[in-house]
Amino acid sequence: MKQTLLKKRILSLSILVFFLGAFNVTHAQLNTWVGGTSSNFLDAANWTTAAPPATFLAANTFTIGAGTPNNPVLGSSGYPKTSGAPTSGIITITTAGNLTSSGNINVNGACNDDGQLTVNGGLFNVRNNYYVGGTAGTALAIANVEVGGTLNVKSTLAISQKQPGTVNVNGGILSTDAAGFIAVGNYKATYVNCLGILNINSGIVKVPTTNGLVIGTAGTVNIDAGKIELTGNQTAAITTYITANKIKVSGAALAAGKTISNTYNAITNLTTVTATTTIWDGSTWSNGTPDSTLEAVITGIYTTGTNGDITAKKLTVTSGSLTINSGGYVNVANEVVNNAGAGGIVIENDANLIQVNNTTNTGNAVVKRNSNPLSRLDYTLWSSPVANQNLLAFSPLTSNTSVVTTPITTVNRFYTYDSATNFYVAIPDPAFATTAFAKGTGYLIRMPNTAVAAPGTETFNGVFTGVLNNGDVNLTGLTAGQYVAVGNPYPSVISADSFIDVNSTGAGSGTLYFWRKTNNLNQSTTPTTSYATYTKAGPVGLPAGSGTANEGFTPNGTIAVGQGFITTVPTSGTIVFTNALRSSSTTAQFLRTKALAEKSRVWLNLSEGTNPVNQMMVAYMDGATTGFDSGIDGKYINDAATALTSDIAGEEYVIQGRPTFSDTDVVNLNFKASVAGTYTIAKDHVDGLFATGQDIYLVDTTTGTETNLQKEAYTFTAAAGVNNTRFQLTYKTSASLKVNDLAFDENSISVYKQNGVLNINAGNTTMKSVKVFDVTGRLVLEQKSVNATTTALKNLAAGKQALLIQITSDDNRVVTKKAIN
Structure with missing residues (x-):
């Protein structure tokens, strides 16, 4: 009701001032701009009248159209504001007209601007009404108020009355008298498409009248770097306009994630409307909790563990500090800026900072990442989440000297992966001392020499310092089909499945290999695989139950902050990381797996005596075939001469996906042993339909034995060598299979x-x-x-x-x- 009454009031006011303006026109002596001599507004030779208009008699009316060849300029010379300004009658700017005012002038009559007025200095003081677009038409009428200029209107400033009108406040002052109004887009119903726009790009708009800012159906107020000051508490009315999107953020403020701030100060009795951020002062946010549309600025101490996770359009730490505690996250659409120096941004172990857009960050941050419990001779495959982190500074107590013998024998324990030879190669001494982590690349680094010896373990507390990595990271020029050591380049976990989706073209690609937690010093005598493996079918890890430090090591579908890994180069020759891979998951410890309802899987362990050798998995799932499926089937990395794998086209796979489950399916297994001995195949765990009791038979074709692995493990002896026909996985006994008389025809092949x-x-x-x-x-x-x-x-x-x-x-x-x- 209040808004309806207010609109009626303004409409009546507009009609009134329109007729007052028309009345002045009928009593005015017309002066038309010619502009044939110069651009000087005060030069009589530029007007159609004989008498110069320098006295600006109130009875005179000035009409400004397109000058030939000059447009008028009202200069400041001769009329300083302190000595009184000249006074004119009506000034009319036609559609083709253009008036620039840098002096002081009082305009007693109503002004009609159908062209363009630019006030770039002095006071353009309209002592009546001012219409921006007051004549029926479709051309855009414009008024610009530049730095140093003031446009003041005594009564009503109507932006778009009968034609579209725009007022741009570009650093100057737009104001009204104590009883004045600014009406934006309040055109009569008979005039259509008369959009009224007030752009406050910088500068200030002052309206001292209660409810003196009225925005109509076709009106919009855009605020960038400027502000509106209204007398009295007008926050309720302004909130209505903000909610209706009539007052909104624009320009650089919009890009920066600012929002409209609408506040009342009882001391000054002013309501201020501006585009602003929300600032954390150590206890509260100044403009509400930030979100993806609002920039956040931190000037106090902020910890996510105490104050909560943050989502913001942009994040700036100007003073104080931001600590993202373990289990917490900060999600930022655009850039992260740290102007608070060392310690301004700290990301604790198992915390995440996610960014959406490819923006450039500023200022160093600290990212902490703890290793698994390890002994002195154990390694971790690391990758840096920040730019320019020096390798030696990251782990200064890792062995880093070379012993000169014949030939040179190195004890430097910083390694890169050689894709051509599939060996880790020590970074040359002393080059590694000045070598920084390359973005998206994995480095194998041994524990510090001060770490405890096996069987004792301790955690290495890794600390990365530098500008946070963000945006696309592409490793180019690689050889398709080769193994390569890469790593998570971000200060947040990434999805393993999403990484596979964008990097799984070509045979063998789409499989991830994660270095085990502990080093096997007896690899030649008791070989075990050095890697846990992951595809979209799921993970296989290092078998549990041996009592050794590396038991139960299994990927969980996320790639942790600081985590390096091995994968196969796709056919494009490029490994791709993007922000779309990033996640706020905090369960990236590679210690467990989540069973998915659409998959039915069985994990089998091979052990030699009490020594775990490797794990393999068969998954029945959507999207899989009996042939090779990129991103689903995971090849055995073949780093140990003893292994149990499944067979696809004569090759070894530790992960095999197969189509919809049938209890008549048969999976051929491959087995090889580096030494003769006694081995055991056992179920590690199952999910899907296998968790409901479906039998799983291991068939030993050599002994004729069928063992239900759901009930017991199978122990056997084997000679050294390869035997890829000895074992099969079935889901019925051979007697049951023969009763079913397995189909063997063109359709089954x-x-x-x-x-x-x-x-x-x-x-x-x-x-x-x-x-x-x-x-x-x-x-x-x-x-x-x-x-x-x-x-x-x-x-x-x-x-x-x-x-x-x-x-x-x-x-x-x-x-x-x-x-x-």
Whole structure:
């Protein structure tokens, strides 16, 4: 009701002042600008009248159109404000007109601006009404109030009355008398599309009248660096305009994440409206809790553990400090600026600072990251979340000298990964002393020499200091298919699945390998894998139960701050990190896995005596096939000569995804041993349908033994060497399988090409042999003693043509399948 009455009041006021202005026009002597001599407003030769207008008699009316060739300028010479300003009648600026005023003038009549007025100095004092766009039309009328200039209106400043109008306050002052109004976009209903805009880019707008700022249906007030001052407590009315998006932030203030501040000061009796940040002074936020649309400035002490997590459009620490405690996070859309010096921003272990946009950060921050419990000779694969962190400064007590012998023997324990040889290579001494972490790169660093010897352990408290990494990180010029040591480049965890999604093109890609927690000093005699492995099917870790320090080490789907890892270079030759990978998860300890409902998985452990060797996993899941699936199937990194893996096209995989579960499925396993001995295969854990009691049988084709791994482990003896036909994983006993009479026909056999090689998958049937014929009946390839459900025709040299593939099962059934090479 109040707003309706106010609009009626302003409409009546507008009609009144319109007629007053019209009355003055009828009594005025018209002077029209010609501008043929100069731009001097006071030069009679520039006007159509004979008498010079220098006296500015109140009865005179000045009409300003397009000058030929000069537009008028009212200069400051001769009329200082302190000595009194000249007085004119009505000034009308037509659509083509342009008046610049840098002096002082009192305009007694109503002013109509359909063109452009620029006040860049002095006082342009309208002692009546001022209409910006007062004549019916579609052209845009403009008034600019620049630095040093003041435009004051006694009665009503109407921005857009009958045509579109814009007032730009660019560092000057726009004001009214004590009873004046500023009406923005309050046009009559008969005039359409008359948008009224007040842009406060800098400077100030002063309205001393209660409810003196009225914004109509077609009106908008944009605030960048300036402000509005209103007499009295007008916060309620202004809040209504803010809510309706009639007063809003613009320009650099919008880009900086500022919002409209609407505050009343009882001492000055002023309501101030401005674009501002929210400032933490050590106890409260000045403009409410920040969010993704509001810039946050910290001038006091702020800790997330006490004061809460922060989401902001931009974050600046000017004094005091920001500490992101363990388990906390700060999420910033744009840049992070630390102007508070050392200790201004501290990110504790297991805390996260996430950024959304590719902006440039300023000022050093401290990021802390603790290692797992380790002994003196153990290593961690590190990656820096900040720029220019020196390697030696990060771990100054790690062995870093070289012993000169013949040849040179180094004891420097800072390593990079050589993708060409698949070996870690010590950084040359003394070059490493000046070497900084490269962004997105993994470095293998040994524990300090002061750390306790095994079996004792302790935590290394890593501290990174530098400007926080942010935005895209691309490692280019890499060789597709090679292993490479990379690392999380951000001060927040990243999603392993998201990383795989953007880096999994090409055979073997999409698998992540994480260095184990502790070093195996007996690798030659009791070999164990050095890496835990992760794909989108899930993780495999280091088997638990041995009592050694590295037991139970399993990735959990997030890549921790400071974490390095090995992956395969995709076909693009580029490893990509982006802000889209970042997360606020605080569970990046690689110690457990989350079971997902859409997956049914079984994890198997291989051990030699009491010594854990490796872990493998089979997952039934959406998106998987019986062939290789990038990002799902994880190759064995082959860093130990003893291992249990599954078979895909004759290659070793520690993670294999398979399509929808069937209890008639058969998974062929690969086994190799570096030494003869006694080994055990056991279930580590299961999820999905396997957690509901589905049987899991390990078939030993050598002994004819079938063991239900859901109930017990299987121990066996084996000679040194490779045996890829001994073990199978099934889900029914052989008797049950034979009763079901496994299908063996064209529909149960799939032939597909992978990496240029034809592969055959016979489903649940073991193949005895394979023959390949061309269409003339010529035998082009024969594979004998296949003894597997899958095989790859690696030696097929038949060119691109139609082929007939004859497959014989182990029980001498024969199926012929057509294929295109």
